[in-house]
Amino acid sequence: xxxxxxLEELRKMAEKxxxxxxxxxxxxKADDPITDxxxxxxxxxxxxxxxxxxxxxxxxxxxxxxxxxxxGENHPTLPGNDDYYAQxxxxxxxxxx
Numbered sequence: 001x002x003x004x005x006x007l008e009e010l011r012k013m014a015e016k017x018x019x020x021x022x023x024x025x026x027x028x029k030a031d032d033p034i035t036d037x038x039x040x041x042x043x044x045x046x047x048x049x050x051x052x053x054x055x056x057x058x059x060x061x062x063x064x065x066x067x068x069x070x071x072g073e074n075h076p077t078l079p080g081n082d083d084y085y086a087q088x089x090x091x092x093x094x095x096x097x
Contacts (some may be wrong), residue, residue, distance in 0.1 A: 003049065006047075010041065025093070035050055038053060052082075
């Protein structure tokens with residue numbers, strides 16, 4: 001399962017179960033947030049490691065940037081963040097609103 005699919009499955013779980021959502025959000029406060037997050041996610045049965053999470057975010061961002069910015073100087077740079085973890089946390093916080 002790719003990282004995007006895992007994160008989508010986690011989002012669905014967090015939407016249905018506030019305890020899962022709260023535990024995922026708590027990873028932000030850990031000494032090493034991404035390691036804590038991945039460890040918890042593996043405990044839920046998903047094969048997700050820190051390097052996979054970081055690399056996938058960077059690769060996704062690079063692909064989008066190439067597709068949008070390939071046309072020359074009149075194309076704006078792609079705003080955004082290559083951090084899947086930070087984006088996922090922001091999405092989880094929106095579930096709370």
